Amino acid sequence: MDSLLYIWTFFAASASFFWSRQALKRLDQHADAIRELRGDKPAQPASSPQVPPAAPKKGLPMKAKPALAAPKPEPASKKDIPNVEPAFEWPLSWEDFTAGQVFSWVGGFALFLGAAFFVKYSIEHDLITPLMRITMGAGVGIAAIIAGLRLEWGGEKAILVTAHTLCAAGIGILYADIFAAHAKFGFVTMGVAAVLMAATTLAAFLLSERMNSRYIAVIALVSGFLTPPLLSMGNDHAFLLFSYIAVLNLGIFATVIRKRWGFLAVMAAAGTALTQWSWMLRYFNDGNTLLAAGIFAFFPLLFVAAREISVLRGVEEDDLDSAAGAMPFVAFPFAALALFVQTAPGHPWIIFSLLMFCGVLVAALALRKEGFRVYHGTAGVLTAILLGLWMGDSMNEATLTAGLVFSSVFALLHAAFPWILEQMEPDAKPFEFSGYLPVVMLALIGVPVLRGFGDATGLWFAVLLIDAAAITAAVTLGMTRLCTFVLLGSMGLLGMSVDVLPIGEFYVVLGVFSAGFFALGTRLQGEKPASGAASLAALSSLTPFVLIAIAVVRVPGAIHLPFLFTSLVVAMNVFLIRRLGNDDAAWGLLGGIWIVCTAWGAPARSMTDYAQVLPWFGILFGSVATIPFLDPEVPKERSPVWTVAALSGPAMFLPIHAAVSASLGNSLIGVLPALFAVLYAAACYQIVGEDELTDPTHKTRIAWFGGVTLFFVSLIVPLQFDKEWITLAWAFEGAALLVLYRKLPHEGLKLWAGGLLAVAFVRLAANPAVFFYHSRAGLPVFNWFLGVYGAVIASFFAAARLWSPKEEEWAGCPVTAALEAGGTILAFLLLNIEIADFFSTGATILFFAGGNLAMDLSYSLGWGAFGITLLVIGLFRNSRGARLGSVLLLSVTIGKLFLHDIWLLEQLYRVASLIGLSAVLIAASFLYQRFSPDLEESLS
Numbered sequence: 001m002d003s004l005l006y007i008w009t010f011f012a013a014s015a016s017f018f019w020s021r022q023a024l025k026r027l028d029q030h031a032d033a034i035r036e037l038r039g040d041k042p043a044q045p046a047s048s049p050q051v052p053p054a055a056p057k058k059g060l061p062m063k064a065k066p067a068l069a070a071p072k073p074e075p076a077s078k079k080d081i082p083n084v085e086p087a088f089e090w091p092l093s094w095e096d097f098t099a100g101q102v103f104s105w106v107g108g109f110a111l112f113l114g115a116a117f118f119v120k121y122s123i124e125h126d127l128i129t130p131l132m133r134i135t136m137g138a139g140v141g142i143a144a145i146i147a148g149l150r151l152e153w154g155g156e157k158a159i160l161v162t163a164h165t166l167c168a169a170g171i172g173i174l175y176a177d178i179f180a181a182h183a184k185f186g187f188v189t190m191g192v193a194a195v196l197m198a199a200t201t202l203a204a205f206l207l208s209e210r211m212n213s214r215y216i217a218v219i220a221l222v223s224g225f226l227t228p229p230l231l232s233m234g235n236d237h238a239f240l241l242f243s244y245i246a247v248l249n250l251g252i253f254a255t256v257i258r259k260r261w262g263f264l265a266v267m268a269a270a271g272t273a274l275t276q277w278s279w280m281l282r283y284f285n286d287g288n289t290l291l292a293a294g295i296f297a298f299f300p301l302l303f304v305a306a307r308e309i310s311v312l313r314g315v316e317e318d319d320l321d322s323a324a325g326a327m328p329f330v331a332f333p334f335a336a337l338a339l340f341v342q343t344a345p346g347h348p349w350i351i352f353s354l355l356m357f358c359g360v361l362v363a364a365l366a367l368r369k370e371g372f373r374v375y376h377g378t379a380g381v382l383t384a385i386l387l388g389l390w391m392g393d394s395m396n397e398a399t400l401t402a403g404l405v406f407s408s409v410f411a412l413l414h415a416a417f418p419w420i421l422e423q424m425e426p427d428a429k430p431f432e433f434s435g436y437l438p439v440v441m442l443a444l445i446g447v448p449v450l451r452g453f454g455d456a457t458g459l460w461f462a463v464l465l466i467d468a469a470a471i472t473a474a475v476t477l478g479m480t481r482l483c484t485f486v487l488l489g490s491m492g493l494l495g496m497s498v499d500v501l502p503i504g505e506f507y508v509v510l511g512v513f514s515a516g517f518f519a520l521g522t523r524l525q526g527e528k529p530a531s532g533a534a535s536l537a538a539l540s541s542l543t544p545f546v547l548i549a550i551a552v553v554r555v556p557g558a559i560h561l562p563f564l565f566t567s568l569v570v571a572m573n574v575f576l577i578r579r580l581g582n583d584d585a586a587w588g589l590l591g592g593i594w595i596v597c598t599a600w601g602a603p604a605r606s607m608t609d610y611a612q613v614l615p616w617f618g619i620l621f622g623s624v625a626t627i628p629f630l631d632p633e634v635p636k637e638r639s640p641v642w643t644v645a646a647l648s649g650p651a652m653f654l655p656i657h658a659a660v661s662a663s664l665g666n667s668l669i670g671v672l673p674a675l676f677a678v679l680y681a682a683a684c685y686q687i688v689g690e691d692e693l694t695d696p697t698h699k700t701r702i703a704w705f706g707g708v709t710l711f712f713v714s715l716i717v718p719l720q721f722d723k724e725w726i727t728l729a730w731a732f733e734g735a736a737l738l739v740l741y742r743k744l745p746h747e748g749l750k751l752w753a754g755g756l757l758a759v760a761f762v763r764l765a766a767n768p769a770v771f772f773y774h775s776r777a778g779l780p781v782f783n784w785f786l787g788v789y790g791a792v793i794a795s796f797f798a799a800a801r802l803w804s805p806k807e808e809e810w811a812g813c814p815v816t817a818a819l820e821a822g823g824t825i826l827a828f829l830l831l832n833i834e835i836a837d838f839f840s841t842g843a844t845i846l847f848f849a850g851g852n853l854a855m856d857l858s859y860s861l862g863w864g865a866f867g868i869t870l871l872v873i874g875l876f877r878n879s880r881g882a883r884l885g886s887v888l889l890l891s892v893t894i895g896k897l898f899l900h901d902i903w904l905l906e907q908l909y910r911v912a913s914l915i916g917l918s919a920v921l922i923a924a925s926f927l928y929q930r931f932s933p934d935l936e937e938s939l940s
Contacts, residue, residue, distance in 0.1 A: 172223025262319030454497030545592030670720025
């Protein structure tokens with residue numbers, strides 16, 4: 001039943017294809033005949049439409065009989081002939097078609113099947129001797145061919161279909177007879193059988209050409225492909241079988257080229273594929289992998305060669321193109337079966353060699369004709385899928401090399417395709433899809449990396465080849481963005497392997513990749529400045545920093561090697577900045593060295609380690625900070641380079657400070673920021689002496705370097721000392737920056753000054769820890785609070801005086817008023833601290849001592865005096881804020897006296913206090929009425 005199902009399925013598909021094409025061809029022929037008849041008739045008057053000719057009689061189409069002789073009118077002009085198509089009818093009735101042709105075709109095929117099954121039956125039951133069987137089969141086949149030829153030579157067109165049928169059946173019988181003579185009985189050797197089958201094939205297609213019969217060709221083709229399965233005895237004769245199929249295909253190709261019957265090539269491809277797959281499912285095993293791969297490689301080559309010969313002969317058939325393009329894909333099911341079912345170690349080499357060969361064939365076709373490029377891309381995708389699945393499922397240490405080799409070969413082949421196409425056809429439309437396949441293969445390399453094969457040296461050689469392939473394709477296609485993906489992918493793979501790759505090999509691989517991508521980026525930047533090559537060069541010089549940082553954390557034992565390599569990467573960045581003008585690389589350089597130095601200090605390190613690495617930190621800092629000073633090719637207008645040089649000090653100060661503290665101690669740590677301050681002060685001095693201050697870039701450079709200088713100056717005290725000294729330094733620096741702003745008006749200086757003063761205010765006004773910095777001194781009032789708060793208060797009022805412009809506002813609040821208010825608040829706090837210190841007796845200050853009348857009165861008197869002072873200042877400086885503050889403070893003081901203090905006094909003291917309070921309030925009211933401009937304005 002399986003054999004019959006196979007036979008009839010193949011026959012039905014072949015017959016349907018043949019009949020559809022035959023019917024279309026007949027339609028075209030009869031339409032041409034009708035147009036010819038219409039053209040032979042005399043022209044009709046323009047006013048009346050042309051009458052279509054009468055439909056021919058049923059049966060085969062006959063030539064129209066000439067009309068009776070009549071006087072020929074003058075031929076009408078072309079424009080007088082109406083454009084009316086004649087009515088068209090099917091030239092054959094279904095009755096004639098079925099009885100005259102279909103029955104004949106089916107009968108011929110039935111004759112072939114009967115002969116074939118008779119031969120098989122006779123073999124199985126020994127009805128006649130083997131020699132008689134073969135002789136009878138040959139006689140029947142030859143007799144059928146002779147009968148068909150005699151009918152055809154008779155010239156009766158009505159029986160041509162029968163003649164063709166007999167010839168086709170005879171050919172099929174001869175095929176079966178020759179195959180059985182060798183495979184079953186051994187009457188002829190394999191060579192003789194091959195010659196006989198070749199002769200039969202040649203005769204069949206010569207007959208089809210001689211008789212102009214597509215039916216004979218189709219029957220010969222179908223019979224030829226059905227002979228092996230019909231006469232199969234369960235033995236594997238692969239070489240004989242596929243030699244026979246090859247000879248059969250050669251005959252088919254000859255007919256296709258001579259008669260332009262391209263549909264035969266499609267049918268031949270289908271028959272060959274079914275034969276290959278059937279053999280694969282029955283006989284393929286570990287022992288015949290090489291043979292199977294050879295079979296699946298030979299037939300695509302045969303079809304492609306036939307297609308090229310056809311083109312050289314001037315015959316281009318779309319059907320033949322389809323067959324040649326589809327034939328390499330027959331190998332993919334076999335490859336999947338061999339890779340995931342069979343387990344022999346050598347299979348990957350054989351199977352992927354087959355796939356690469358098929359890919360080359362399809363690429364060759366795509367180079368010859370644009371229509372094949374879809375086949376080329378599809379083959380690449382399928383190969384990549386099979387390779388990726390195999391890497392993730394079946395690849396092991398023994399087959400790792402095969403996976404890496406074929407990944408590289410795949411990438412190189414697909415990268416070479418656009419380059420070869422460009423050389424062959426400079427004006428051809430680029431096939432961009434080829435550029436993505438090497439990048440996909442680079443991603444697939446991540447599979448063995450994730451599976452723990454990252455320490456294999458060959459893996460990185462494969463990555464290098466794939467990178468080269470992907471870059472070649474990207475440059476050829478003008479897709480520079482792909483180079484960025486390749487760079488990030490390669491560096492990502494290397495970062496994934498840092499735990500398993502020996503540290504020396506890690507840095508060697510990193511160096512090769514970095515240098516290669518950097519050279520590529522710089523070259524492309526010179527050739528195609530607007531193509532994104534600058535970002536590629538910058539990335540190639542920045543990503544190594546990240547990988548080095550990962551390495552120093554995961555492999556902390558190396559000391560000098562990471563920084564030696566970091567220095568080389570720094571040199572690449574300096575080249576980008578100085579020679580190529582890539583200012584963005586300056587930011588990457590600063591961020592990169594900071595990442596490396598900070599990451600190096602993340603693991604636990606010894607004092608000796610820090611002592612060894614300290615010089616490297618200094619070298620890296622100097623390499624960034626000195627770029628704009630030592631290189632005359634860096635113009636002053638390139639602000640990013642100068643800004644990065646200024647910020648390199650604060651960025652590198654933290655790792656350098658950690659190294660100095662760990663190796664030398666903190667006893668003289670204040671010398672370190674002092675040294676930085678001296679260096680930046682010298683830089684400021686050099687910048688100030690260069691140009692006029694009216695140059696905006698000149699001012700910016702001075703602002704950056706001057707601000708960093710003050711930053712390090714302010715660090716000296718906090719690092720060498722602590723607690724209140726930090727607050728003092730920040731307050732002084734804020735005021736000093738405003739002094740600098742008078743000489744160098746840059747908004748950044750004011751922002752920095754305001755921030756420092758705000759921090760100093762918070763540390764003194766909202767920091768309870770300030771009261772526990774030191775124990776109380778023996779001498780009241782004249783203590784460290786007076787000095788620290790007094791200095792900061794002076795800094796605030798000096799900053800308010802220095803601020804320019806006076807009317808400037810931040811967030812809707814006048815800045816000078818805010819600075820004066822801050823100084824005033826700190827002064828009020830200092831008053832209360834001194835009062836509390838005067839009355840406190842312990843080691844710490846107590847602000848409220850229960851039952852201490854003198855302390856309560858002192859607060860009240862101090863608040864009152866402070867309020868009167870604020871009022872006087874507000875009146876004489878016309879400061880409404882000071883006057884409002886005075887009113888508020890005096891109101892609180894009055895409330896405190898009336899609600900609390902006065903009830904603690906004896907009666908006589910109470911009277912005196914009330915009289916004194918009244919005098920103070922009357923005096924304040926007099927001063928306000930006498931000198932307040934707001935009151936005078938409201939009264940007027």
